[in-house]
Amino acid sequence: MQENLFKWFYQIRQYRFVDLTQQTLTRLFPFAIIGSFLSAFRKTVLDDEGFVNNVFNIPDILPKYDVLNHYFQNLTHLTLGILGILAAYYMAELTVRKYSHRIYQAGITSAVAYVLVFNPANLVKGHMQLAALTRYTGMRGLLVGLIFGYLVGSIFGRVARWGQKHDRHADNVNNYGMIGVVALVLAGGLVLNVGLNALVKFTPITNGIETVVSTLQRGTFGMTLLGTIVTTGLRWVGLSGPFEFDNSFTSPTANANLMFALKHHSPWQVPNPFTEESLYDSFGLFGGVGGILALGVAILLFSNNRKQRATSHISMLPTIFGSGQGLMIGLPVLFNPIYLLPFVLVPTVNVCLGALLICCKAMPPSIYPVPIGTPGPLIAFIGSGGNFVALLAGIGMFIIDVLIYIPFVKLDKRIQTRLNERH
């Protein structure tokens, strides 16, 4: 079984797209790690909803914190928020190298065209807001950026190769032919942008997505479990899922829970004990999606790989406060088939264990507001109104998560060794 898995993973690693993806992610890592530090600091300390901000009453200590918050917000947008664009850039650069080393425009054209595709409609008016940029240009646009970069790189490469075949003066192709390719790619980006805007505007696609999300947020155990699996699966390929822990208590079920608890002065008997907030947000996210903090700990304990250990070391602090982008991109976890299974399994197991404990009345569901950037094992503790069983459950589940990740860390170690032997 393990041997088969090993062979399968090893084979996937051989694919060109996968290989280029890994190389691209390595180049993104500095941005991801700086961004994750900025983001963790901003979210916990400077944000009005942040953990440290609330618990240690930052507005009293640092009255001008909101000005700083704006700066940090912009800096975060310009690091984490452009990961998708950077992915399009590096991917195109790396892809085109296979064809020719003398094409210099592929990366930057890809990046500009990518911004063009996903810029919001109000770019037409001549101004674009940073926040609007980050929806597909950031972490959650990674897959799209990679595919886009790959396509653009291939177009550039193929045109160059075709030119070299049909024209003896290859320099002409590189200098003048490239004008046509750049224009073509940019025009393609514009057409895609218009097409996407029309798609959103004239088809019920947004409504469809909203319906799916609200169905998954209905608050039954089955739906929450499904939502957990779908969300983590999508996040593994660098897309966003239905459950996002950005602003708590947006779903009507969570709101109903809170109202009920406040009315009866107790969180025990709420109408929907198995919501996204009480299960997924409380136990499925330890330091980011997929219980990534547990992976960091497993690597520090069991990996010999110098690069992986260094990555875990440097990423540990922001990951504790919920910004696990460093680990996701640095190891990498994204698109890495070895980690797909535990990445989805860990939150699923946690959600099931949490539901079991709530079901046995061992602890109340966490239904109270939890500040953003709260360290993973404390989320359920705060959300349940300071229930100590919930704290113990958080710590216990974290240990289980580390145990789940350990065999996969060891498997990864073997594959790395094999890959290194080959190179």
Next chain:
Amino acid sequence: MVKKRIRAIIGIVVCAILILVLAIPAYSWTKMNINELDRFYNSKLSPVILIPGSSATNNRFDGMVADINQNAPVQHSLIKVKVWNDGRITIDGKKLKNDNEPFIVVGFENNHDGYKNIKEQSKMFNAAFAMLQNKYEFNNYKGIGHSNGGLVYTDFLERYAKNYPEVKIKKLLTMGTPFNFEETSIHNRTQMLSDFIKHKKQLPKDLTVYALAGTKTYTSDGIVPEESVRAGKYIYQNQVKDYTEITVTGSDAEHSDLPENDEVISTVTQRILAKPQPQNGTTADDGSVVTHKDSKEK
């Protein structure tokens, strides 16, 4: 390697201790936060917040509140707030203990007429409102605006009320409010009315509005043209839940007398305040005819 692993274990233990130490302040924070939420959601307080018209001070409603209190089973408190041009907010008066519907009058140092001043006043009102909400932690309130006070309210509801999604305005009473300033015809829309109509989608959907018009002649209450008061329908009608026009005539129906008008006072007690005060001669819930002995003695 062993050395490295020991270092890793030490690091992880330090992190674990850090998290557990954080659990202590986190515990007291969540307890405090829940307490605060509890107080807010279970608050029975529902103040009536009043804005006087231009050139008036926050003593404008003294007579009205005194009249209402004459027949009220529980005395309503009268709290006066003043917003100064330098941003200071002063508060005068205290909330009585058993009173869940205190009257809070918000006046402004800059109490001049004109659209520019109205906008400034609604910004000042927003500051006062934030302060009041913080202090009294109410989750719903009622509004009364006399004359330009109704304009300040409209501007506040369209531009600032969305900052308080949890605090609902239940009812709004405007008295002789010139939604189209001095214009006697709706065909001459002022900039202000156009702006109000343009942003009317921002108004709360579940709000009940009473627009009360006074009379002196057939077309005016002495100061504000009736057409200008009626222009309110272009803002509120079909936008809020209910929009009711009321016209009072007879004594005390002139613009400046409106707050003391008997009909206005009974409108406030019956429609704005939560529990309608049974009036003499009306039928109470149990079918008996209400008579107030004490009110006659006074």
